[in-house]
Amino acid sequence: MGIYGIGVLGSVTDQQRLTLQATLRGMLDDFGLVIGTDVVVYDGASVNGRERRAAFAAAYFGGVPHTDLPAVRDLISTNSPIIPILDPPQDFTTNIPEILHASNGLRCRPDDPELEELACALLECVGLLRRQRRVFISYRRIESRAAAMQLHDLTAARGFDVFLDTHDIRPGDPFQDVLWHRLCDSDVVVMLDTPAYFDSRWTRQEIGRARAKDIQVLRVVWPGHTPSRLTDMAETIHLDADALSGPSGPIRDEVADKIVLAVEHLRSRSIASRYLSITGRLRADVEKIGAKIEGIGAHRAICVRLPDDQRIWAYPVVGIPTAEVFYDIADKARRAEQLGAPVIVYDHIGIRESWNAHLKWLDENIATVKAIKVSEAGWTLAAWES
Structure with missing residues (x-):
């Protein structure tokens, strides 16, 4: 069913749909993800059959009359992000249904024929790209x-x-x-x-x-x-x-x-290159201590089976973790129904000492999520206790 879902709804043309999918495919290739297998693209008729635990976001292309409204209402009821999309001459209040007026939209730009800005926004919403730009x-x-x-x-x-x-x-x-x-x-x-x-x-x-x-x-x-x-x-x-x-x-x-x-x-x-660098280093350290990677779950969580048969969910984080990142990872693990505290894995090299002290304090005082430096992954996991 895929570990990510993307909806393309509203008055989208065949050309816009093909262009967006092609751009998404190129970006997802960098992450080693495949459309149709890892990432499922839905339309208004199929979106209600999506995997409800998968990370999901949708684009709604404006037009008159408004279409796919039952699908939009269902997505709103599950707090799924929907990005309203407009062509440059379109009026937001006329072409976007009122139920979406509270959502910030995007206008297609003449200098962005491949819809890269929209593709990036969708990948941010599902967690593949950081919201910080x-x-x-x-x-x-x-x-x-x-x-x-x-x-x-x-x-x-x-x-x-x-x-x-x-x-x-x-x-x-x-x-x-x-x-x-x-x-x-x-x-x-x-x-x-x-x-x-x-x-x-x-x-x-x-x-x-x-x-x-x-x-x-x-x-x-x-x-x-x-x-x-x-x-x-x-x-x-x-x-x-x-x-x-x-x-x-x-x-x-x-x-x-x-x-x-x-x-x-x-x-x-x-971001894909940095993510793969962290996961590669994590995998090498895991194998050194006799543990193994069992698979990838929702939100790019990596399932690690330790030598004593403990299982943890590791979340590689690109860039500098913050308290907001700790909360976001804890929330993702809860929605994915993963047992145990999720583990943030990050690269501490270059981070200010004052910020590293802040991360240490967060790790020691927040029980619902833990953090380890990727350079110390094997050392830390060899003595891991739930």
Whole structure:
């Protein structure tokens, strides 16, 4: 029946349905998930037969007359998220049924023909992508300050939490500690690759540590610049000579929009890569101590059978865990009817010491969910007690 479900309802055209499924298929490939097996896509006629314990979200395409209303009412009764979708000229109150007026919607964008923004929103709702949308801009101030500030504003307008060192480190904060903390919690690094970029040890470290954490890099290469082979594996956008308004930017509007859309495209690949890195390290440690992975459950929970026959459900977490993440994992485990306290598995490298102390306090004082560092998984699980 699948461990994830996605509904496509309302006045959706055949082309929109095919486009959305193709985009979802590409994103799900990064997670090793298959549409039809792991992820089931429903329409208005079939959605009531979905697996009720599976993570689920739906898109409702607006139109007149309103369609699939019985399915919408059923989804609302089970608190399933529904995203209203509109074409640019449509009016929300006319084309979206009143029962959905309390839900925030999305407008299809002319610069997003593949419906990537909608696909990402659906994967966020089912828990495959984080709801936090975080971008880190890496640049040399002396060469690309104006472009960096422009991209900060554009990506923020698309719903991203954007880190730019001149904007996001408070006076008195330890500069490098905060910078590495925010890098570790980012989905994509936008690298403004200017001629002197690698002359700075700080920018060299930013890219090196992003790669060490399996964070995808979007390289934006300045006109006439030959990029370093150190970043040849990065997704790349080359700027033409007329792409900049000045030596340090800003970037011409249509090119800047292309960069922001590329960030959206890279995000799912980056999160999938980081997730697979954590699960791979967890699997290796589990096998070292004679335990085994028994399978994958709802919400990507990993079932681990320990040598003494205890069974735990491990939840790999990408980025920096928070109290909200602890609550979300506990709620998911409850709805999936998993026995025992769920276990958050995370990578603590790069997280500020004060935040690691906070996570330790949460682990010691919240009984309904536990947390372990992936680098210590085998050591911790070898002495695990329910």
